[in-house]
Each structure stands twice: as structure tokens, then as C-alpha cells.
Amino acid sequence: MIPEIGHFSLIVATALSFLLAIYPLIGAKINHPGMINSAKPLAIMQFLLMSLSFAVLAYSFATDDFSVGYVATNSNSLLPIQYKISAVWGGHEGSLLLWSLTLAIWTAAVAVFSRGIPKVALARVLSVMGMIAIGFNLFILLTSNPFDRTLPYLPLDGNDLNPLLQDVGLIFHPPMLYMGYVGFSVAFSFAIAALMAGRLDSAWARWSRPWTLVAWVFLTAGIALGSWWAYYELGWGGWWFWDPVENSSFMPWLAGTALIHSLAVSEKRGVFKSWTVLLSIAAFSLSLLGTFLVRSGVLVSVHAFASDPARGLFILAFLIAVVGGSLLLFAVKGSEIKSRGKYGLFSRETFLLVNNVLLIAALLVVLIGTLLPLVHKELGMGSISIGVPFFNNIFFYMIIPFAIALGVAPLLRWKKQEADLRPLFKQLAVIAVASIVLAVALPAIFADKIKIVAVIGFALAFWVIITSALEVYIRATHRHSFASGVIKLGRSHWAMVLGHVGLAMMLIGISATQNYKIEKDLRMLPGDEVVFADYLFEFERIAESNGANYEGYEAVFKVSKNGKFETVLRAEKRNYLAQRGMPMTEAAIDWGITRDLYIALGEQLKDDSWAIRIYYEPFIRFIWWGGLVMAIGGLLAVSDRRYRFVNKRVAKAQ
Amino acid sequence: MTNDVKKKKQLMTRLIPLIVFLCVSIFLYIGLFRDATVLESTFIGRPVPEFALNDLVEPELQHDKSVLSGKPMLLNVWATWCPTCYSEHKYLNELAEDGVYIVGMNYKDERKKALKWLDELDNPYKISLYDPDGMLGLDLGVYGAPETFFIDSKGIIQYKHVGDINPRNWNGELKAVYEQLK
Numbered sequence: 058m059i060p061e062i063g064h065f066s067l068i069v070a071t072a073l074s075f076l077l078a079i080y081p082l083i084g085a086k087i088n089h090p091g092m093i094n095s096a097k098p099l100a101i102m103q104f105l106l107m108s109l110s111f112a113v114l115a116y117s118f119a120t121d122d123f124s125v126g127y128v129a130t131n132s133n134s135l136l137p138i139q140y141k142i143s144a145v146w147g148g149h150e151g152s153l154l155l156w157s158l159t160l161a162i163w164t165a166a167v168a169v170f171s172r173g174i175p176k177v178a179l180a181r182v183l184s185v186m187g188m189i190a191i192g193f194n195l196f197i198l199l200t201s202n203p204f205d206r207t208l209p210y211l212p213l214d215g216n217d218l219n220p221l222l223q224d225v226g227l228i229f230h231p232p233m234l235y236m237g238y239v240g241f242s243v244a245f246s247f248a249i250a251a252l253m254a255g256r257l258d259s260a261w262a263r264w265s266r267p268w269t270l271v272a273w274v275f276l277t278a279g280i281a282l283g284s285w286w287a288y289y290e291l292g293w294g295g296w297w298f299w300d301p302v303e304n305s306s307f308m309p310w311l312a313g314t315a316l317i318h319s320l321a322v323s324e325k326r327g328v329f330k331s332w333t334v335l336l337s338i339a340a341f342s343l344s345l346l347g348t349f350l351v352r353s354g355v356l357v358s359v360h361a362f363a364s365d366p367a368r369g370l371f372i373l374a375f376l377i378a379v380v381g382g383s384l385l386l387f388a389v390k391g392s393e394i395k396s397r398g399k400y401g402l403f404s405r406e407t408f409l410l411v412n413n414v415l416l417i418a419a420l421l422v423v424l425i426g427t428l429l430p431l432v433h434k435e436l437g438m439g440s441i442s443i444g445v446p447f448f449n450n451i452f453f454y455m456i457i458p459f460a461i462a463l464g465v466a467p468l469l470r471w472k473k474q475e476a477d478l479r480p481l482f483k484q485l486a487v488i489a490v491a492s493i494v495l496a497v498a499l500p501a502i503f504a505d506k507i508k509i510v511a512v513i514g515f516a517l518a519f520w521v522i523i524t525s526a527l528e529v530y531i532r533a534t535h536r537h538s539f540a541s542g543v544i545k546l547g548r549s550h551w552a553m554v555l556g557h558v559g560l561a562m563m564l565i566g567i568s569a570t571q572n573y574k575i576e577k578d579l580r581m582l583p584g585d586e587v588v589f590a591d592y593l594f595e596f597e598r599i600a601e602s603n604g605a606n607y608e609g610y611e612a613v614f615k616v617s618k619n620g621k622f623e624t625v626l627r628a629e630k631r632n633y634l635a636q637r638g639m640p641m642t643e644a645a646i647d648w649g650i651t652r653d654l655y656i657a658l659g660e661q662l663k664d665d666s667w668a669i670r671i672y673y674e675p676f677i678r679f680i681w682w683g684g685l686v687m688a689i690g691g692l693l694a695v696s697d698r699r700y701r702f703v704n705k706r707v708a709k710a711q
Numbered sequence: 712m713t714n715d716v717k718k719k720k721q722l723m724t725r726l727i728p729l730i731v732f733l734c735v736s737i738f739l740y741i742g743l744f745r746d747a748t749v750l751e752s753t754f755i756g757r758p759v760p761e762f763a764l765n766d767l768v769e770p771e772l773q774h775d776k777s778v779l780s781g782k783p784m785l786l787n788v789w790a791t792w793c794p795t796c797y798s799e800h801k802y803l804n805e806l807a808e809d810g811v812y813i814v815g816m817n818y819k820d821e822r823k824k825a826l827k828w829l830d831e832l833d834n835p836y837k838i839s840l841y842d843p844d845g846m847l848g849l850d851l852g853v854y855g856a857p858e859t860f861f862i863d864s865k866g867i868i869q870y871k872h873v874g875d876i877n878p879r880n881w882n883g884e885l886k887a888v889y890e891q892l893k
Contacts, residue, residue: 391721660765661770
């Protein structure tokens with residue numbers, strides 16, 4: 058009976074999304090206050106029903122209700138409770154339900170926290186979000202219902218879950234990503250609503266901006282978390298694999314990054330409006346495309362055999378309706394977008410535009426790299442595989458102009474260029490030299506070779522950091538002394554600085570690990586030692602290590618550098634009893650600011666020796682710290698005083 | 712330029728994203744209905760890549776590419792988490808009894824489970840490679856399990872079959888492919 062409640066509330070939620078999509082929109086057209094005001098309660102009710110539906114599915118998992126087909130295929134009675142709950146979104150049907158719930162959360166949030174926005178405009182925005190909800194809810198109900206019963210032949214216990222999917226990473230990673238993906242639906246809806254009404258003014262950009270930033274923060278944190286988890290848990294010592302699933306989260310991120318910058322220009326200067334609208338459409342469309350690619354099995358993956366063309370066809374039809382429809386609207390109504398204002402060649406607008414274009418170029422590279430294998434095959438040219446080197450090469454060449462422009466842009470004025478650019482060029486020349494010197498000096502500290510590719514990466518990072526520092530100094534000393542001026546800088550200004558410094562940190566991390574990482578597969582007996590990257594690894598002993606719920610082995614390594622003791626690393630291999638003999642590699646990681654040492658214990662070999670993998674990863678933490686710093690920057694920007702209605706939300710929460 | 716012509720030109724510019732998107736959609740549409748079982752690998756006609764993998768049954772034994780040449784054979788990629796592999800396994804046993812030389816590659820799996828599986832369902836594999844990280848799978852362009860590579864006596868991959876091998880497709884076409892290897 059209980060699963061039917063979930064199914065029923067999903068149906069009612071779908072009916073509400075139909076109402077939300079139609080009723081307030083007509084109200085806005087004929088200017089009927091009652092119909093306009095209905096948007097908010099509809100959005101909230103839709104959210105409550107979706108929550109109920111999701112809670113019921115979670116309850117079915119928690120209570121092992123195997124009469125529900127989806128529960129039986131994705132969980133079993135022996136699974137620990139946290140995996141039972143995360144298994145709710147571990148499969149196709151449940152992850153779609155999570156998608157829909159996330160959309161309902163965003164819709165309700167926009168309805169509740171947008172009091173500064175005229176009701177008519179808000180009604181249109183919520184209607185557009187209702188239209189998206191219709192598509193997803195129908196998709197779930199018609200092709201992927203998680204509440205389908207297995208009656209009358211209900212299984213006694215559920216299936217074994219693919220061990221690859223049994224992981225803590227699965228608990229947090231997808232909801233974070235979905236908050237980001239689906240969050241771009243808000244920017245999308247604002248843009249579409251503005252196009253419908255033919256009113257694209259600076260107010261529209263100001264309303265849309267905080268929502269877009271929050272979505273971007275979620276996506277940034279979600280991607281960084283996923284990358285960190287892959288490094289920590291998979292035991293390959295890698296942090297990004299360019300696989301289609303990763304790419305489909307990276308593409309909306311690139312579009313979203315371009316969008317938050319473009320929105321800033323549209324709000325402040327009233328230019329780039331067409332471009333901003335297009336990016337708003339693109340960011341969400343790419344989220345949908347990502348969902349299509351991952352969920353339809355069109356890009357062959359491990360899940361390809363489970364895929365059902367009917368499902369893929371539904372998403373594709375939906376994708377064409379949403380993306381095609383909005384691009385058509387953009388083409389037809391775009392002429393009403395008026396950008397006022399002109400700007401000079403060496404103005405901040407130009408440089409922001411350059412970087413926007415570069416971000417979109419990067420996006421197209423990822424898109425092509427992800428889809429080309431598909432297109433190529435259909436054109437009858439056989440299979441090709443586009444691998445890591447393709448992406449790495451192209452991204453290397455694109456990051457150079459990108460980082461240079463990124464350093465310069467904040468130093469330029471809005472609108473017009475300085476009458477005399479020579480002082481600026483002089484400063485930039487000094488910074489360029491300083492960056493290169495530092496970039497050559499850095500590898501000298503931790504490595505014995507100086508690699509040109511790494512030096513370029515470091516130089517770009519220092520360039521961004523020093524230009525950011527200079528910009529802060531100039532801005533702070535504009536009217537005050539440095540100390541009092543620095544305090545007066547707004548949060549959104551610090552947001553920009555953090556965003557850029559975060560990128561620079563990532564550049565340092567990426568350049569260092571990609572060029573100076575050392576990886577060794579060894580066969581070692583206790584007592585053996587190995588030296589690399591100045592570190593001496595002594596395999597001291599191997600011992601049984603049994604915990605309350607596992608049996609395993611622990612390899613103890615003593616690590617020293619230049620004769621000085623550094624640390625003891627304990628790499629483990631555990632067999633969890635509760636998890637039906639699933640071996641887990643607990644890599645031993647000695648983390649540090651300048652390097653990680655990483656040991657993974659492999660199989661025992663015949664002569665009592667063990668397969669051991671040791672990695673030396675210089676500066677790898679900078680990659681995730683950089684992501685974190687960027688995300689904090691995004692949060693600071695949202696909390697800026699300008700977004701009054703967001704301040705109200707904070708005030709209410711306190 | 713008159714105003715009308717200018718407007719028309721602007722409209723055309725704004726239509727570009729839509730046109731690009733529609734082109735992409737066509738490929739997505741075709742991709743949806745492509746028969747997933749006839750995917751070819753980039754490696755068709757090329758020798759097996761270099762690898763070093765441990766034996767599934769005897770962990771201390773290491774194999775390299777030399778085990779994948781010398782006679783016509785099938786390289787079957789399987790895993791215990793793959794339901795299709797389960798249904799395929801029975802037929803592989805029959806083929807092995809008929810004298811088809813099959814090498815197994817246990818893909819992204821756990822040794823313990825895999826051994827239990829072979830114990831319970833019989834072992835059709837002359838040699839079992841253990842690829843827990845999917846490293847050889849990556850080199851071979853494996854998309855999922857089950858997949859079967861047809862390798863001739865010179866160690867050159869001649870054909871790749873995605874999906875399970877069953878009496879229908881074996882007698883239909885795969886048998887002929889196997890016999891051509893000789």
C-alpha cells in the first residue's frame with residue numbers, strides 16, 4: 058500500500074506541474090492577479106508532493122520492500138542502511154526521481170525567496186519551471202516508474218548491487234551534481250520568461266544572477282568532490298579521466314562559468330544581453346544533454362545493456378522540445394534584445410568577452426570529444442576513440458590565452474580604455490617576468506628537472522595570482538590607505554579574487570601532477586626498500602589486521618627523506634564480512650601541501666611478496682583546494698549586499 | 712543596407728544555435744537506434760596490445776600478449792556483476808566442450824566472487840586473465856560486459872562481438888567468423 062502512496066503523490070505532483078505550466082502564464086498574459094498569484098502555492102505543493110514521493114521510495118528501501126521492482130533490483134536485505142538509502146538514486150528510475158525532486162526544490166525556492174521580483178515576472182519564471190517538471194515527471198511515470206510492483210511473484214531478497222556502485226561517494230556525489238545541473242534551470246527559466254515577455258533589462262540579469270551563482274557553486278563543489286573521491290577511493294592515483302559521464306558534468310560547468318561572468322556584464326553594463334540569454338539556455342540544455350547521454354545509453358557504457366530505446370527516445374523528444382523550442386524563441390524574439398552602451402578595445406568588457414568565447418570553445422571541444430565517436434560511426438567512418446591526450450593537448454593550448462586575459466581583465470576599466478595604456482603595459486611586463494622567474498624557481502624546489510610544459514602552467518598561475526593581488530592593491534588604495542581600503546572592498550569583489558586565485562591554484566596542482574607525478578608498480582617482500590623522488594620507502598612488515606567487521610592485511614612502510622624520518626604509512630586490504638567478501642583497498646595517503654605519498658596494497662604473490670603501487674603526486678591537493686576556493690568565492694558573491702531578496706532569506710533563517 | 716535586409720541577416724545569425732542543435736539531435740536519434748551488438752572496435756585488424764595481467768585462478772602467474780596468439784581463439788570479457796554474462800556462461804561451456812578455445816578476461820570484478828562463479832558454473836576458459844582495474848579493457852576499447860574478441864593465430868583481432876553469445880547468433884554468423892580465423 059505504501060509504495061502506491063508514493064506513486065500517487067508523483068501523479069498528483071505531475072498534475073500540479075501541468076497547472077503551474079499553464080495557469081500563471083495565462084494569468085500573466087491577461088493580467089489576472091488571482092491566476093498570477095497561484096504560481097507560488099502551486100510550486101510549494103508540487104515540492105511537498107515530490108518530497109513525499111521520494112520519502113516513500115526511501116522508506117521502501119529502508120524496510121526492504123522487495124515487492125517494489127526497483128528496490129529488488131537495487132538493494133538487498135544485507136546492505137548497510139546508508140547504502141540502502143543511497144541506493145534510492147543508485148539506479149535509473151530513482152536517480153530520475155531525485156532529478157525531479159531537485160527541480161521541485163529549486164522551483165519552490167524561487168517561489169519563496171524571490172520577493173523582490175514583480176509577481177508577473179515571477180509567475181512566468183515558475184511556469185517555465187513547471188513545463189520542465191512536466192517533461193521529467195511524465196518521463197518517470199510513463200517509462201521509468203520506480204514504484205512498479207513485482208507482484209504477484211515477489212522475490213525473497215533483492216539482487217546483488219554492482220560492487221562498483223557500492224560506495225560512500227555515491228551518497229553525496231549525485232545529489233550535489235544534480236543541485237548544480239538542475240539549478241541552471243532557474244537561469245534558463247528567467248531567460249525564457251524574459252524572452253516571452255520581451256523584457257530583457259538589467260533587472261532580469263540581477264534577478265537571475267544569485268540563482269545562477271548558487272547552482273554554479275553546487276556544480277563546482279560536486280565536480281571537485283567527485284574528482285577527490287575518485288583519487289581517494291579508486292586507487293589509481295588519478296583525478297580526472299575525461300570519461301563521458303565526467304564530461305557531461307563539465308560541459309554545463311563551462312557554460313555556467315561563462316554565464317556568471319556574462320550575467321555580471323549584463324547587469325552592470327547592460328551589454329552582452331543576447332549572449333547571456335544564449336548562455337542561460339546553453340547551460341541548462343547541456344545539463345539535459347548530459348542526462349540524455351548518461352541515461353539513454355547512447356554513448357555506450359557499462360549500462361548500455363540496460364538501456365531501453367523507448368526511454369532514450371522520450372528524453373530525446375523532450376530535449377528537442379525544450380532546447381529546440383527555446384532556441385527558436387531566442388531566434389524569433391532575440392531582435393527585441395537591446396544592448397545599450399559601447400566599449401573600447403582595451404576595456405574590461407572586451408576581455409570578458411574574449412574569455413567567454415574561450416570558455417565556449419573549450420565547451421565545444423569537450424562536446425565534440427564526447428559526441429564525435431558517435432557521429433563518426435554513424436557516418437560510416439568506423440570507430441574512433443578520443444582519449445585523454447586529445448583533451449589534454451587542446452586544453453593546454455587554450456588555457457594560455459585564457460589565463461593571460463583573465464589576469465588582465467580585472468585591471469582594465471569598464472567601458473573605455475585608459476587614455477594612456479603605457480603604465481599598465483609596464484606593470485604587466487614586470488608581472489610577466491616575475492611570473493616566469495617564479496615558475497622556473499618552483500620546480501627547482503621539489504623536482505630535479507625543469508619541464509617547459511610545467512613551467513608554462515606555473516607561470517600562468519603566478520600571473521593570475523600577482524595580477525589579482527595588484528588589482529586588490531589598486532582598488533584598496535584608490536581613495537583610502539591600503540589597510541582601511543582593503544576592509545571596504547565588497548564581497549563580490551573578493552568573490553572575483555577568490556574565483557581567480559582558485560583557478561590559479563588548480564593550474565599549479567594540475568601542472569605539477571601531470572608533469573612530475575611518479576608512479577611505480579612494485580613487487581616487494583617485507584624488508585625490501587625502494588627509493589624514488591628523494592623518498593626512501595622501507596617495507597617494514599605485513600601483519601594481519603582484523604577489525605570488528607573485517608579481516609585484512611596491513612602493510613607498514615617507513616618513509617624517510619634524505620635520511621630523515623618522514624612518516625609511517627599503513628596500506629590496508631580489507632575483506633568486509635557484512636559486505637559479502639568484498640575486498641576494499643584502503644590506500645595509505647600521507648598528504649602534504651607540496652606532495653602526496655600514496656601507497657596501495659595489491660595482491661599477495663606466490664613467494665610471499667606483495668604487489669605494491671606507490672605514487673608520488675606533487676601539489677595534487679591544490680586541484681581540489683582550488684575548486685573549494687572557487688566555490689567559496691561563488692558563495693561570497695551570492696551573499697553580496699546587492700541581492701536584497703537573498704539578504705531577506707538570510708535574515709529569515711537567523 | 713535597408714533595415715529589412717539587416718533584420719533578416721540578424722535573424723539568420725540567431726538561428727545558427729538552433730540549426731547546430733538540430734544537427735546534433737539527428738545524430739543522437741540515429742545513435743539511439745543503432746544496433747549496439749555490431750559495434751566495432753578500433754582494434755579490428757590490429758594485434759592485441761601489450762599487457763601484463765595476473766591469472767585469475769593463480770594470482771602469482773603473470774600473462775602477457777603471447778597467450779593471445781598461436782591458435783584461433785575467443786577472448787571473452789565477463790564479470791560477476793553482469794547478468795547477461797550469467798546467461799551466456801552456459802553456452803560458453805558448450806562451446807568449450809566442442810573444442811572452441813576460449814580465453815576469459817574477468818573485468819572490473821573481485822577475485823573471490825569470480826572464482827566462486829567459475830566453481831559453481833564450470834570453467835569454459837583455458838586461461839583466465841584478471842583485470843580488476845579494467846586496464847586491458849581500456850586498451851581494447853571494452854564498453855561493457857559481455858564482449859567477445861575473435862583473435863586469429865597471429866594474435867590479430869579480427870572481430871568483436873558486443874553482448875552475449877547464444878545459440879542463435881553463434882550458428883547465425885559468429886561460427887562462420889570463428890571458422891574463418893583458421
